[in-house]
Amino acid sequence: MTIIDGKKISEDILNEISLEVKQRTNKGYKTPHLAAILVGNDGPSQTYVNSKIKACEKVGFKSSLFSYDSNISEEKLIDEIELINNNDDIDGFIVQLPLPNSINQENILNSVNPNKDVDGFHPINYGKMTIGIDSFIPATPYGILELFKRCKISLDGKKCLVIGRSQIVGRPISILLSQSNEFCNATVTLAHSRTIDLDKLALDSDVIIS
Missing domain, CATH: 3.40.50.10860 (Leucine Dehydrogenase, chain A, domain 1)
Structure with missing residues (x-):
């Protein structure tokens, strides 16, 4: 651990x-x-x-x-x-x-x-982030990625469950985790208030971000 x-x-x-x-x-x-x-x-x-x-x-x-x-x-x-x-x-x-x-x-x-x-909320920056072009990224998702990188934790092929679909945290981190780079390449499930069997999804996940 x-x-x-x-x-x-x-x-x-x-x-x-x-x-x-x-x-x-x-x-x-x-x-x-x-x-x-x-x-x-x-x-x-x-x-x-x-x-x-x-x-x-x-x-x-x-x-x-x-x-x-x-x-x-x-x-x-x-x-x-x-x-x-x-x-x-x-x-x-x-x-x-x-x-x-x-x-x-x-x-x-x-x-x-x-x-x-610098918050990365403008549609131009959000769009660039979505397709993997260098841009400003919302702070919390960027911080999560930085933690993984600095701790050398690879999510390659891991099942990641993101709980919450806000434009500030949940949606951007789900996009970033699925992108092809050294520390991501995860298989991401984005859960929200209408998600069914959340407990089963959590038990089947390697990483949970909420």
Whole structure:
């Protein structure tokens, strides 16, 4: 049995990024700049964004937080996103989800410049990911793959059960695990709220991701 020490791997990655940032800035390149858009006062969202700001500080990134009241209009939010799209000092940004019910999430994510869409939610990046073209990948699926790679766990031919079909985690990780590369090549079953005999599928699986 392989026990994965996620905290240690996280620290290793932060140290590697920090070293790379120092090497780049020493050569005269600009300091990477990551921004986040936060709408409203959702507690978990604030915690998540704050953790990203702290991570930026650890690795030497510049960070910016753009906070807006929950009553901001969809049109105004898209205008604000366009300003960030056109800000050459900002290399990438995230729109923290969920958004207020009054705002169409799809319209907002589609307004993000794909070249700055570090969450990988824009249809262009999502499509590239689906067919195996290098692109931004949603964070949690990317993290899962990174754990497998760093622990040298091959899923070649393994039966993988993914429980949940969200566009953020379940669906992208099911696509990525089935792709042909060194650590994937898995046979993937994507289960959801209408799946029958989930317990049998779980018992028949080598790997379960939920």
